[in-house]
Amino acid sequence: MKIITLLTDFGTQDGYAGTMKGVILGINPHVTIIDISHEIPKWDIKAAAFVLHSAYRYFPSGTIHVIVVDPGVGSEREILAVQTKDYLFLAPDNELLSLIFEHERDCMVYRMTHREKYLADLSQTFHGRDIFAPVAAYLSKNVPLSEIGEPYQDAVCGLIPKPKMDLNKVAGEIVYQDGFGNLISNISKYDLAESGISENAVISIKGKTIHGLRTSYSSLSAGELLALISSAGFLEIACNKCSAADILQAGAGTKVVIRTS
Amino acid sequence: MKIITLLTDFGTQDGYAGTMKGVILGINPHVTIIDISHEIPKWDIKAAAFVLHSAYRYFPSGTIHVIVVDPGVGSEREILAVQTKDYLFLAPDNELLSLIFEHERDCMVYRMTHREKYLADLSQTFHGRDIFAPVAAYLSKNVPLSEIGEPYQDAVCGLIPKPKMDLNKVAGEIVYQDGFGNLISNISKYDLAESGISENAVISIKGKTIHGLRTSYSSLSAGELLALISSAGFLEIACNKCSAADILQAGAGTKVVIRTS
Amino acid sequence: MKIITLLTDFGTQDGYAGTMKGVILGINPHVTIIDISHEIPKWDIKAAAFVLHSAYRYFPSGTIHVIVVDPGVGSEREILAVQTKDYLFLAPDNELLSLIFEHERDCMVYRMTHREKYLADLSQTFHGRDIFAPVAAYLSKNVPLSEIGEPYQDAVCGLIPKPKMDLNKVAGEIVYQDGFGNLISNISKYDLAESGISENAVISIKGKTIHGLRTSYSSLSAGELLALISSAGFLEIACNKCSAADILQAGAGTKVVIRTS
Incomplete structure (x- = not known):
């Protein structure tokens, strides 16, 4: 039983998170989808990084954590897939994963490049639905990272200041x-x-x-x-x-x- | 197929309810988790008691209802496990279950005492994650109440005034x-x-x-x-x-x- | 694996959506229930129609979409079951499905008439729990529409103005x-x-x-x-x-x- 978690700033009014779940279940009907939060303050990458860091370790090994707080959606920013010992993280390359990079050793970082895994009718404003959801679903079916993207060295980092x-x-x-x-x-x-x-x-x-x-x-x-x-x-x-x-x-x-x- | 419901005042922003689900699924991946509400007004035991009372009977027999509205978290208050004919309730001993005690005959009341069923790194501020979630998960795997706690006579009661x-x-x-x-x-x-x-x-x-x-x-x-x-x-x-x-x-x-x- | 989605204006505080899920799982424990939204502005049929239209096609074929924005609950309004090529929609007959009727060819429209499929203790204020939930659950078990209702010609339509x-x-x-x-x-x-x-x-x-x-x-x-x-x-x-x-x-x-x- 694979688990995909969702952490976004989409709110719960508009059906955006539900739509992502529809896409995921269309590709992998046997995955369990858990909401961590959809109420991150809009565009607040730091808050999302903190909530993710507080929650992620409490999920079973093998869980795929999908984080979409993405003010740069549709721009040139990369989308990352990061494999750690126990988890796989999908997030835009905008410092969301800074605390993960800091606390997890041996992160394998990929950027997504295989457009054939995205929805065919790709929008520029809702990559949660068109990229994150289908890619997470394929990964939950054990499609290897090498069929999703390619190794990447330049992920940005450094969001939370040190005391x-x-x-x-x-x-x-x-x-x-x-x-x-x-x-x-x-x-x-x-x-x-x-x-x-x-x-x-x-x-x-x-x-x-x-x-x-x-x-x-x-x-x-x-x-x-x-x-x-x-x-x-x-x-x-x-x-x-x-x-x-x-x-x-x-x-x-x-x-x-x-x-x- | 076992069901665990969650009823809390945690809100949906911070990932607290999602974290509880991660803990539950780590212990019992086959349970179905249903949110009754996480938007009970903060610390409002009376509102939680009313919402629980309106909802609980509509779930299948065997459902485990977990209620965490718990201003006394970390204090000396007990945590109860209450078995009725059809349901099992987990709640702090703070009058949350008053309407259940009133409407259900033959309640078997336990207080939780078996710390080895809690998360090892027990916090004093998030018993939802560290006690309620793992205990509910074990109970959903048919661990008997006697391995969770001991019979208890002194549960508090009496929240909702009579007309x-x-x-x-x-x-x-x-x-x-x-x-x-x-x-x-x-x-x-x-x-x-x-x-x-x-x-x-x-x-x-x-x-x-x-x-x-x-x-x-x-x-x-x-x-x-x-x-x-x-x-x-x-x-x-x-x-x-x-x-x-x-x-x-x-x-x-x-x-x-x-x-x- | 069948999917039932829920789209309502119930909010998330009161446990109303959770109660619907309890009823559904009591009839079909194997169905997957997905929330599209429970935060549609109260009684805003137009907003619900728009959110439904944006989301419904992203769910797998066979999904049952249940929409309860129903200011006329308890009045004479009909409750519709509408079968399209890929989906089944349950909604009150109040223009909620206007965009579905517009975009889907070959809609088979039924009105619900078989009261034995409702909860026995039928309220006049919560048909989501007492009618929509059990009927959706039976339909997810492949009970045919003819055992739920009868063909209906007079569904209202026309909500969203044309440019x-x-x-x-x-x-x-x-x-x-x-x-x-x-x-x-x-x-x-x-x-x-x-x-x-x-x-x-x-x-x-x-x-x-x-x-x-x-x-x-x-x-x-x-x-x-x-x-x-x-x-x-x-x-x-x-x-x-x-x-x-x-x-x-x-x-x-x-x-x-x-x-x-």
Whole structure:
């Protein structure tokens, strides 16, 4: 049983994701299709990269992850197929896969070139339907990458900024705001360990100071700001039963510093 | 063919529900996963209880219903597995299952205790992924409840208030506002029968009076308020092609009275 | 492997679409159910007709398309089952299928009459659950149309207005605004060819003039208006990385004219 996941900024109103599924099932009726999200903010490559990175490892080995956040659709940008040890990723060559390239060793990178695998009536505005969907479906039927494209060396990379690490201090920024208003930073639990920062830390964001790393949202009263390690392993600023993003007027790009108290 | 349904307040932007599906399919690739909703208002246990109650009986016998509206995630609250004649429910012990306990006889209630069935890298903020998903997947493979947890007597209950019944009069309240702006009350068609109230009733809500129970939205002109029995069997205040909630400035908690005319 | 698609205005909060899936799987556990959209603007039959028309041909032959945008639910309106060469459509008789009738030859039209195929406890407000879902499930098990209903001649039609065609000029209107704010008109690429209009055209909308048909959104700078042929084959007014609908304060019904420059 093969799985194809879809991660796009298409929204759910217009039937675009459903249309991709129709194309996929027409080529491989036995594949299981799972939506990761179609509600990535329009054209927000950084948010898509973060959501992908949080989700992809929880799927079974062999899963094909298809990511279409593609403001350059119809331009000269390449479309990539990237094989890692456990997964295959299809995405436009626009930094979407930066975190995958960073965390996965031994990526085999192809660019798609075999137009006979695309839909015959190829549009310039909906490659999700006309290229990504049929190619993913063929790959789910074990068509080899060499029949889809050719090896490629020049994939772009480098989207998510690195935190600045010092002894007892790490300075980073918020990279994703989730639907609960939780603010998730680029500072990982490994960064904290490396800088010698424990749960008795002090966090500064937007002029506010938060003391200590908690283990759950409900450890403080409703409405209070707190910090913890997110379920994806990053420093997260949250609020019990409220939106930290609203309270702090913060979002992607907001600076955050954590230091030993 | 086993079915697992998901009902959460996770929203659809962040990939949280998709991640749960990845975990489930990694353990049981042959299960069918159906979304009931991921758009329950954040932390709104009462709304989730109502939506669950409206939907669960329409699934085939043997379905596993997983409900994660869980403001207490990571705290000491228990996670329940409740076996009824036809269904198995997984939910935090926070009154989510009150209507199930009320309507289903012979509930066998377990609390989850077998940590070896959870994901190894257990977070404190995403038990949907780390506990609910793998446990549901194992149960869908017919792992017995005794290998998941232990019998439990102290599940909390009592979320939805009861209407006040008199002869020819029932006083209740709105418990759910749906996406059309329909206002659904806690007064059931059985309550009306018991109080001797027929379709020639008079309904009072927010100082407005509505005459009679209709059988369809389109029985009045567009924009007019009406009352009928909802598809889940409760007194509902609606409006043809408009939102009763907007017109009445009403919602969950608004009082409603129905009496014989 | 049979496929049933769902296209409704139910939204995703209330569990209505999930409930339909429960009913379907109770009758045919082996069917694959695909959501085209549940976010059609409430009661917007024209938008649903357009989304259906853009999506339906991308599904495998044999797919059953179920469309429930049904402001007349519970009234005397008929429910149609329409067999075309490749597809079967279930929809209320309210012009939803106008574009199907226009583009598909040899439609066999039935109205549903066999109440024993409905859920026994038939509501007057949720025919999606009580009629559409079980009937679609039976049809997916190859129950013949003659056991569902009877031939019907009087289906209503005629929803989408035709553009006015002249030599070197076509005058039409916007019929759909998608989630990106793209404005899609009723002027097809065939209309343009018939009127002798090439890519060197001039487009007028809301007092603005747009020169030329582009092939991709990213062919102009971010924020600039452009025109192209949509992925469904219609004249579309768009904007690179922004919403043409917002910039032009335009939407369904806005007039658009294209002429030879």
